[in-house]
Amino acid sequence: MRGIRVFFYYSVLAIVMFSSCVREEEFDDTPEGNLEALWKIIDQQYCFLDYKAETIGLDWNAARTKYRQRLSPDMSRLQLFQVLCNMLAELQDGHVNLFSSADMGRFWSWKENYPLNLNDELRDSYLGKDYKIGAGVKYRILEDNIGYVVYESFTDATGEGNLSDMLYYLRLCDGLILDVRGNSGGALTYSSRLASHFTNEKILVGYTRHKTGPGHNDFSTPEAEYLEPSDGVRWQKPVVVLTNRECFSATNTFVRDMRECPQVIILGDRTGGGSGLPFSSELPCGWAVRFSACPMFDAEMNQIEFGIAPDLYCSLTEYDIQRGVDTLIEAAREVIRRQ
Amino acid sequence: MAFGRTHQQDTYLSPLEYTGPQLTLMHETMRLTHRSQGRISFQSLLQGTFSLTQNSPATANDFGGRIAYDAGWHYNWKPLPDLRIMAGGQVGTDFGILYNDRNGNNPAQGRLSFDIAASVGGIYTFHLRRRPFIARYQADIPLLGCMFSPQFGQSYYELSRGNRDHNVCFAWPVNAPCIRQMLTLDIPFRRFSLRLGYLSDARQSHVNHIKVHDIGRSFMLGFVRHFTIQSKEKQ
Numbered sequence: 001m002r003g004i005r006v007f008f009y010y011s012v013l014a015i016v017m018f019s020s021c022v023r024e025e026e027f028d029d030t031p032e033g034n035l036e037a038l039w040k041i042i043d044q045q046y047c048f049l050d051y052k053a054e055t056i057g058l059d060w061n062a063a064r065t066k067y068r069q070r071l072s073p074d075m076s077r078l079q080l081f082q083v084l085c086n087m088l089a090e091l092q093d094g095h096v097n098l099f100s101s102a103d104m105g106r107f108w109s110w111k112e113n114y115p116l117n118l119n120d121e122l123r124d125s126y127l128g129k130d131y132k133i134g135a136g137v138k139y140r141i142l143e144d145n146i147g148y149v150v151y152e153s154f155t156d157a158t159g160e161g162n163l164s165d166m167l168y169y170l171r172l173c174d175g176l177i178l179d180v181r182g183n184s185g186g187a188l189t190y191s192s193r194l195a196s197h198f199t200n201e202k203i204l205v206g207y208t209r210h211k212t213g214p215g216h217n218d219f220s221t222p223e224a225e226y227l228e229p230s231d232g233v234r235w236q237k238p239v240v241v242l243t244n245r246e247c248f249s250a251t252n253t254f255v256r257d258m259r260e261c262p263q264v265i266i267l268g269d270r271t272g273g274g275s276g277l278p279f280s281s282e283l284p285c286g287w288a289v290r291f292s293a294c295p296m297f298d299a300e301m302n303q304i305e306f307g308i309a310p311d312l313y314c315s316l317t318e319y320d321i322q323r324g325v326d327t328l329i330e331a332a333r334e335v336i337r338r339q
Numbered sequence: 340m341a342f343g344r345t346h347q348q349d350t351y352l353s354p355l356e357y358t359g360p361q362l363t364l365m366h367e368t369m370r371l372t373h374r375s376q377g378r379i380s381f382q383s384l385l386q387g388t389f390s391l392t393q394n395s396p397a398t399a400n401d402f403g404g405r406i407a408y409d410a411g412w413h414y415n416w417k418p419l420p421d422l423r424i425m426a427g428g429q430v431g432t433d434f435g436i437l438y439n440d441r442n443g444n445n446p447a448q449g450r451l452s453f454d455i456a457a458s459v460g461g462i463y464t465f466h467l468r469r470r471p472f473i474a475r476y477q478a479d480i481p482l483l484g485c486m487f488s489p490q491f492g493q494s495y496y497e498l499s500r501g502n503r504d505h506n507v508c509f510a511w512p513v514n515a516p517c518i519r520q521m522l523t524l525d526i527p528f529r530r531f532s533l534r535l536g537y538l539s540d541a542r543q544s545h546v547n548h549i550k551v552h553d554i555g556r557s558f559m560l561g562f563v564r565h566f567t568i569q570s571k572e573k574q
Contacts, residue, residue: 022516022543024350024550029396037354045492084364101398188496211492213506213548220490223502277494280442282353286396288441 029284031071038084038098039064041281044214046160047295048276048305055306056092063090081104081287088289090127093305094248095278099288100293109271110245110307111184113159113321117182117269117316122326123150134162136190140171147173147337148329151194154186154250157212163197164232174243175238175336177196177329178258181268185249188277190337198239198264203227205257206304207297208277227257238339240332243310248272255308264311265335270329273307298311340364341538343392343557344455347401350550351448351489352439357401360393361555363538370568375414380425382411382458387457388435388540393444398441399522403553405435405450409479411458421464429479433542438554444494448551454484475533481517484510491548508546525563531546532563 027033043049043060052058052152061180068088071080081098085105098105126148130251131140136156139149147170151158170176195205207222243266252271258264276292281291300305312331320327341363348356353445364387372379390403413427435450460477489495490504498506523536536559543552 021541021554022545022552023356024348025352026355041354047492096378178550208497208502210490210494210497210504213491218491220493220504223497277444277496279492279494280439280446282355282394282399282441284355284396286394286398288399289442293444294494294497 023099024268027284030066031073031075031083034283034285035064035068035071035087036086038087041289042088042091042291043216043295044211045279045281045291046091046096046291047209047211047219048091048238049216051295051303051305052091052093052336058090058092060090063087064090077285078102080285083156084283086288091291093270093276094274094294095276095290095292097290099290101261107194110274114245114269115315116246117314117328119316119321119326120182120248122135122316122321122324123181123329126326126329130132131199132166132172134166135159137162137166139166140179141170141173142333144333145172145174146333147176149176152182152183152307154188154190154254156190156192157185158190160193160230160232163194163230167197167233167235171233173237175240175339176235177240177242177332179329180247180251180254181244181328182246183251183254184246184272185232185274187253188250188253190225191231191250191254192257193230195227195254195261197232198258198261199227199229199236200234200236200262201229203260204299205260206253206299207301208294209297210294219295222297225296227260237263238336240335241266242328242332243271243308245269245272247306249305251273252304254295256296256304259308259311260299263285263339265312266308267332267335268310269313269315270309271304271307273305275304315327341536341557341559342445343538343555345392345403345553345555347390347392347403347437347553348550349448349553350439350444352401353394353399353446355394357392357394357399357546359390359401361388361390361557363388363540363555363557363559365538365559365561368415371415372412373467374518378415379427380413380415382409382413382429384409384411384429384431386540390555398483400440401437402440403435404436405433405553407431407433407435409456411479413458413460420503423462423464425458425460425462425477427458427459431453431481433458444496447495449487449495452484452486452515454481454486454510456481470527473523475521475525479519480512481510481515482512486510486515486517486544486546488544488546488549505547508544510544510546514546517542517544521559523559530564533567534559534561534563536561 135158275292279293345361409431411423411429525532
């Protein structure tokens with residue numbers, strides 16, 4: 001009977017020990033609790049805190065103090081939303097959003113503070129009415145035998161077959177204009193799929209890292225990212241990629257990749273940036289938050305969070321708009337003709 | 340079959356705890372082997388668990404599914420004529436997914452683990468109106484194993500490109516305190532027994548700075564059939 005008693009006591013001890021809970025600290029659903037929860041998410045998981053401290057003077061600790069002072073226990077949800085959005089705006093990141101059922105907090109200065117360099121009517125006039133559409137890609141051959149391709153969003157799924165058929169159709173052209181102005185991103189799978197048709201070799205296009213812990217400097221070793229050549233039709237002639245400030249996120253990465261491909265010129269304005277792969281989380285009140293979690297770099301390990309400069313700067317002029325001409329497309333045609 | 344509620348938290352997906360209903364389907368076989376004069380029993384336990392949970396503000400849902408299989412061997416003592424004490428070990432595997440319907444690039448968390456567990460229990464047979472009722476308690480505690488986990492801020496996009504970073508983690512009770520407990524009562528009928536029970540299944544881990552708990556408590560309802568395998572000579 002003594003053996004049974006010892007067995008019983010050990011069993012109870014083991015059950016109590018293994019029943020202890022692995023639990024994350026949860027904040028109250030109060031203005032202060034929500035601000036603290038948001039501050040902690042960014043403090044532990046946001047990937048550009050140190051980089052932005054160096055480049056734009058971000059002080060995330062000071063932001064906590066500053067915005068805590070703007071809280072009051074009886075403030076409305078709308079007021080709280082505004083305070084939290086203002087705190088997030090300190091990060092100056094287009095990938096950072098706060099979502100309530102009524103609104104989406106955002107930072108869009110990366111495009112709103114700059115000229116658009118894109119006129120939809122003008123672009124449509126170049127496409128005409130007989131252009132082709134392969135999944136999300138519109139294309140046609142311009143009068144001077146230059147292929148013109150418009151890819152408006154990398155959320156539009158485009159397969160290898162679509163891209164190969166398009167490039168085969170354009171195969172006799174002297175060059176290609178790839179217009180990604182206004183493309184604010186989408187899936188990296190589609191952006192790298194398109195870029196893979198412009199290289200014959202596996203090329204290093206950049207690096208990526210991720211956070212390995214809650215510290216600001218807890219990052220993994222940079223992992224090289226390579227662009228593998230497509231098994232489909234591969235373009236061998238000059239290419240000009242048209243960019244503007246709206247080229248963000250996956251499109252920013254696309255421009256990074258294309259920059260490493262041979263015979264490619266980037267023309268237009270600096271891209272909008274957005275090189276952090278965004279993650280999601282949420283606050284005690286149920287609002288969702290999106291933030292940059294994994295930084296991506298170019299092939300020289302430079303940050304591209306604030307965009308990529310073009311090889312040739314070019315702006316859409318008011319004079320050209322008046323006469324129905326897209327300055328960037330015409331400049332791209334000229335570049336291809338000269339090559 | 341077990342119905343109950345579960346409390347889930349996975350900081351890779353959200354810092355909030357999600358709660359909601361859980362359905363567990365379980366298939367168990369147990370038999371005495373010929374080893375050690377018939378004192379070693381073999382147990383096979385297949386468990387499928389499905390859950391639909393919600394965060395406390397009711398703004399997002401998690402859909403969970405998990406399949407676990409354990410094969411166990413127990414040494415059996417009979418300190419009293421109607422009491423059987425079992426102690427032994429199990430080898431098991433656990434595979435599953437937890438999907439959050441609102442997240443972007445971190446929409447789901449995969450689970451895969453292999454473990455060796457300690458397993459203890461007791462079976463007590465008593466009679467009411469000359470019919471044998473069987474009460475059983477069993478606790479299974481993983482002691483040693485390995486589990487998959489993404490790194491703290493690693494995306495599945497990176498994983499899909501072949502980037503690895505401490506994704507196979509050593510698991511033991513300090514970083515993965517788990518326990519499954521079952522308390523059952525078998526009520527005899529003509530050809531089978533009705534099983535009523537309580538299942539408490541706590542799966543937890545804290546690796547790569549990601550905290551996970553999935554604690555389910557369910558009431559079980561099932562049936563038990565007893566088979567006797569006879570050798571040809573005896574037939």
